[in-house]
Amino acid sequence: xxxxxxxxxxxxxxxxxxxxxxxxxxxxxxxxxxxxxxxxxxxxxxxxxxxxxxxxxxxxxxxxxxxxxxxxxxxxxxxxxxxxxxxxxxxxxxxxxxxxxxxxxxxxxxxxxxxxxxxxxxxxxxxxxxxxxxxxxxxxxxxxxxxxxxxxxxxxxxxxxxxxxxxxxxxxxxxxxxxxxxxxxxxxxxxxxxxxxxxxxxxxxxxxxxxxxxxxxxxxxxxxxxxxxxxxxxxxxxxxxxxxxxxxxxxxxxxxxxxxxxxxxxxxxxxxxxxxxxxxxxxxxxxxxxxxxxxxxxxxxxxxxxxxxxxxxxxxxxxx
Amino acid sequence: xxxxxxxxxxxxxxxxxxxxxxxxxxxxxxxxxxxxxxxxxxxxxxxxxxxxxxxxxxxxxxxxxxxxxxxxxxxxxxxxxxxxxxxxxxxxxxxxxxxxxxxxxxxxxxxxxxxxxxxxxxxxxxxxxxxxxxxxxxxxxxxxxxxxxxxxxxxxxxxxxxxxxxxxxxxxxxxxxxxxxxxxxxxxxxxxxxxxxxxxxxxxxxxxxxxxxxxxxxxxxxxxxxxxxxxxxxxxxxxxxxxxxxxxxxxxxxxxxxxxxxxxxxxxxxxxxxxxxxxxxxxxxxxxxxxxx
Numbered sequence: 001x002x003x004x005x006x007x008x009x010x011x012x013x014x015x016x017x018x019x020x021x022x023x024x025x026x027x028x029x030x031x032x033x034x035x036x037x038x039x040x041x042x043x044x045x046x047x048x049x050x051x052x053x054x055x056x057x058x059x060x061x062x063x064x065x066x067x068x069x070x071x072x073x074x075x076x077x078x079x080x081x082x083x084x085x086x087x088x089x090x091x092x093x094x095x096x097x098x099x100x101x102x103x104x105x106x107x108x109x110x111x112x113x114x115x116x117x118x119x120x121x122x123x124x125x126x127x128x129x130x131x132x133x134x135x136x137x138x139x140x141x142x143x144x145x146x147x148x149x150x151x152x153x154x155x156x157x158x159x160x161x162x163x164x165x166x167x168x169x170x171x172x173x174x175x176x177x178x179x180x181x182x183x184x185x186x187x188x189x190x191x192x193x194x195x196x197x198x199x200x201x202x203x204x205x206x207x208x209x210x211x212x213x214x215x216x217x218x219x220x221x222x223x224x225x226x227x228x229x230x231x232x233x234x235x236x237x238x239x240x241x242x243x244x245x246x247x248x249x250x251x252x253x254x255x256x257x258x259x260x261x262x263x264x265x266x267x268x269x270x271x272x273x274x275x276x277x278x279x280x281x282x283x284x285x286x287x288x289x290x291x292x293x294x295x296x297x298x299x300x301x302x303x304x305x306x307x308x309x310x311x312x313x314x315x316x317x318x319x320x
Numbered sequence: 321x322x323x324x325x326x327x328x329x330x331x332x333x334x335x336x337x338x339x340x341x342x343x344x345x346x347x348x349x350x351x352x353x354x355x356x357x358x359x360x361x362x363x364x365x366x367x368x369x370x371x372x373x374x375x376x377x378x379x380x381x382x383x384x385x386x387x388x389x390x391x392x393x394x395x396x397x398x399x400x401x402x403x404x405x406x407x408x409x410x411x412x413x414x415x416x417x418x419x420x421x422x423x424x425x426x427x428x429x430x431x432x433x434x435x436x437x438x439x440x441x442x443x444x445x446x447x448x449x450x451x452x453x454x455x456x457x458x459x460x461x462x463x464x465x466x467x468x469x470x471x472x473x474x475x476x477x478x479x480x481x482x483x484x485x486x487x488x489x490x491x492x493x494x495x496x497x498x499x500x501x502x503x504x505x506x507x508x509x510x511x512x513x514x515x516x517x518x519x520x521x522x523x524x525x526x527x528x529x530x531x532x533x534x535x536x537x538x539x540x541x542x543x544x545x546x547x548x549x550x551x552x553x554x555x556x557x558x559x560x561x562x563x564x565x566x567x568x569x570x571x572x573x574x575x576x577x578x579x580x581x582x583x584x585x586x587x588x589x590x591x592x593x594x595x596x597x598x599x600x601x602x603x604x605x606x607x608x609x610x611x612x613x
């Protein structure tokens with residue numbers, strides 16, 4: 001039972017990240033391959049805000065404020081959002097999909113290297129550990145009951161993020177953003193500044209990613225640069241593609257299938273004698289194939305994007 | 321000052337490896353108009369081909385030949401099995417980016433699963449240092465630079481003076497128009513992929529031999545540097561990538577010497593960020609605007 005609760009919690013956290021990436025990629029069409037950078041930054045920021053001060057020479061990191069989790073999580077969102085604003089204001093200048101994707105990867109690589117080498121920042125390659133459990137001091141319950149509480153908290157946040165991004169999707173801003181995803185120039189011809197719209201999509205998505213990172217870090221209790229790989233980002237893309245790009249229900253369904261079932265079931269793959277790394281590697285190979293096959297067979301996902309709530313185009317516009 | 325030149329000498333070796341990889345990537349992008357994030361795996365596969373070949377025969381040269389063949393075949397298959405089907409369906413550029421990244425994930429982990437995630441060692445003869453003017457190079461360094469010069473000169477001659485090269489340039493300019501002129505565009509694109517794979521393989525072999533050991537992440541780690549050089553030179557312009565490689569290679573080694581070797585990758589990648597800030601379509605933009613957009 002404890003195992004199921006733990007899988008459900010990690011799936012819920014993945015769903016939060018996927019809903020966030022869906023704003024950037026699904027609504028905005030921005031290929032943010034460095035999405036995990038924002039997740040990682042959120043995790044680190046929340047960690048150093050909630051952890052007590054560092055104890056050199058054993059550990060060394062900035063801040064260490066012993067603040068409660070909500071402060072850490074909100075700061076995580078803020079910092080992830082600001083970082084996205086900084087990167088986006090440079091990388092989105094020339095709205096070219098492949099350059100943007102490469103720049104996000106490059107910045108992720110640079111940041112991972114800096115965090116790894118600068119031990120004073122976030123304890124270098126050893127990473128941060130012993131993160132406090134959110135609200136554990138107030139609740140004061142046993143570990144079993146606490147795991148249900150944490151799952152419940154994540155579920156509430158999933159619902160909140162779901163509701164927020166859904167409102168965003170059907171708002172005038174969301175409609176204009178999705179129009180730009182299809183055709184930049186047409187939207188700009190109607191007087192919309194594509195640069196600002198896309199920058200907002202990147203910032204909102206990354207802030208949600210930072211929140212997911214904060215939850216992930218406090219759930220696991222440790223955070224290192226190990227978790228900054230391209231594979232992690234592709235896993236979240238796989239969730240979105242499988243379920244349905246730009247459809248919140250699809251994204252959650254895709255996360256349950258990919259991050260929940262696929263990730264967990266493949267953990268039980270038998271060990272192959274003589275190949276110690278094969279079982280772990282096979283999981284990523286399967287994710288890679290899943291990604292390519294879904295993109296080829298059903299590029300719009302299991303539950304495709306809906307357009308029925310968008311206002312019907314005016315007759316005059318459709319003849320243009 | 322002598323150290324400045326010695327470091328520059330290392331920079332030229334690094335630049336040669338980057339150039340092999342980036343010229344191939346840029347050529348393939350220019351002709352097929354597909355950004356390939358699996359390019360790094362051509363390097364990795366070739367390095368493993370070299371390793372297996374050397375283990376089986378004991379000869380570094382035969383290993384290298386096997387590596388080149390493996391790289392070429394891998395590129396042909398990636399185009400045939402993944403890229404072309406998507407292109408025929410009219411998939412968008414971002415979809416191709418994601419699918420080729422998926423290919424990269426598959427190859428890297430398949431190699432890691434089969435050979436293990438530990439590093440493989442390439443057996444090399446005792447290094448001999450040669451003093452040439454202000455530079456110091458080992459025999460391996462000289463061979464790496466010679467390989468790059470020969471391969472890239474060969475590519476230039478093919479592109480400039482053969483019918484195939486003319487067809488490649490035509491397809492790069494306008495695929496539909498080229499087909500209308502009776503060029504077998506699919507074949508030209510496939511040959512270009514094989515060429516990119518072979519150049520990538522040479523880069524991978526050079527990287528593995530000059531490093532002495534490598535793991536399954538070899539190529540993906542080098543992909544960003546490759547893209548940096550290609551973009552600085554203006555992606556789709558293979559000989560622009562040559563200059564991009566020179567810049568990235570020298571910056572890598574100088575920063576490793578004057579700042580810290582831990583940060584050489586950071587400096588190398590920062591050149592890309594700077595280039596995108598100031599010359600977003602590459603150093604060599606023509607007056608008519610970017611060649612590939």
